[in-house]
Amino acid sequence: MSEITVRPMMPEDWTAVSKIYLEGIATEHATFQTNCPPYTAWDASHTRECRLVVLDDGVVAGWAALHRVDPxxxxxxVAEVSIYVGEKFRGKGLGYHLLTALCREAEQAGYWTLQSTVLQDNAPSRGLHLKCGFRVVGRRERIARDCHGRWLDTYLMERRCTADEPTGYKKL
Structure with a gap:
C-alpha cells in the first residue's frame, strides 16, 4: 500500500504541478484553458495560502490551490478551487485527501465559501466535490466553447464553512 501525504506546495514543485495541469488540459474535461501559464503568472493569480500537493510514495501526484473570486x-x-490529479494517479482516492485538506486549510485561513466550476463532462470531479461537502448551486448552459467549437455547460459547485465563522476570520 502506498503512503499518501498532503503538504504545502513549494515553488520547486512547479515542474510536477505544471505537468499535472497539462494532463488535465489534455483531457478537455478539466478546464477551458488550452495552455499552462509560466510559474510567475500562475503564482500571481492564486492565493499565497492554501496551495497543496498530494504525494503518493513521495511523488507529487496532484495539486490544489485557491483563486480569489473578487478583490x-x-x-x-470567497475563493475558487483548482484541483488536479495526475493521470496515472486517478481513481486512487488522492483527490479526496487533497480536497479535504484544502477545505480544512481554507477554513483555518478565514475562507467561508469555496466554489468550483466543473465542466459538464467531468462527472468524477462533480462526484469528488459532492463527497467533500460541495453542492451544485447552478448550471450555466452553453457558457463557453471548447477548442473544437462545441458549446459546453458548467456546474457551479459551492461549499460553505462548517463553523459559524471560519477560524481565520478577522472582524474589523
Missing part, C-alpha cells in the same frame, strides 16, 4: 473586501472569504 472587494466583502468577498475576502
Amino acid at each position: 472587494r473586501w466583502c468577498y475576502r472569504g
